[in-house]
Amino acid sequence: MSSSNVLEFTPAQSDIANAFFSNKLSFETDCSDVYADIKSGNNDYLLLDVRSAEAYEKSHAVTALSMPHATITQESFAQFDKQTMFVVYCWGPGCNGATKAAKKISALGFAVKEMIGGIHYWEDFERYPVNRHQVSAQV
Template identity: 85%
Template sequence: MSTLSNVLEFSPADSEVANTFFSNKLSFETDCSDVYADIKAGANDYLLLDVRSKEAFGKSHAITAISMPHAQITAESFAQHPKDTVFVVYCWGPGCNGATKAAKKISALGFAVKEMIGGIHYWEDFERYPVNRNQANAQV
């Protein structure tokens, strides 16, 4: 008697379809490791936005991040940015959809945006990358 694999209950996608899917996925997201590598290398071709509350930002945020709570993202709050500005957004972590909400708003305003998966939780607690604490709430 053969046991049906839970993994293969649904057949894997054709390699061309899978390649398209994963390429598209990477155009929407990045991770803490890539962002930190860019920071260390001095790559500054995007703005890193912490979209949590100002209070959460003040307690701890990724180095170089700017505070912009997702509820405050509007055409007016982004008016000073050229349309070719790229944003990378993050919130608390996998259990939070604040970064997704922010990315939706920012893209609707006509800007390129990526979500940093893992958020500050992965940045600080798992990767142990440097953070700034108890600072004024610098805003975009």
């Protein structure tokens, strides 16, 4: 009789699992939730594409602003009120640029979430609208 690979480690107690998943959702969102907000006119946060300016110009999520993660500094964020909330994304699951950006943004004292899946899931899997070949709206 074979043992279960899934159950090799006992599942967490429900209260511990609930705390874990609640915390996880405070750090991330997904393309579907961001697009639903865009469609409903919810603009309680700024969506930042943290890839290179060149990648942004080729294709970026509608409403996204370009802010390559290497340019995120105290000076570049001085223009924002501390109450501004950000959602950041990069290429996709194989890229940690959004995580680097979120780390920098949170260190500057701003609320931030990472959009999991990045532009790859946004454009290729969900087929949500993108803007292409426009002059970069540098923040």
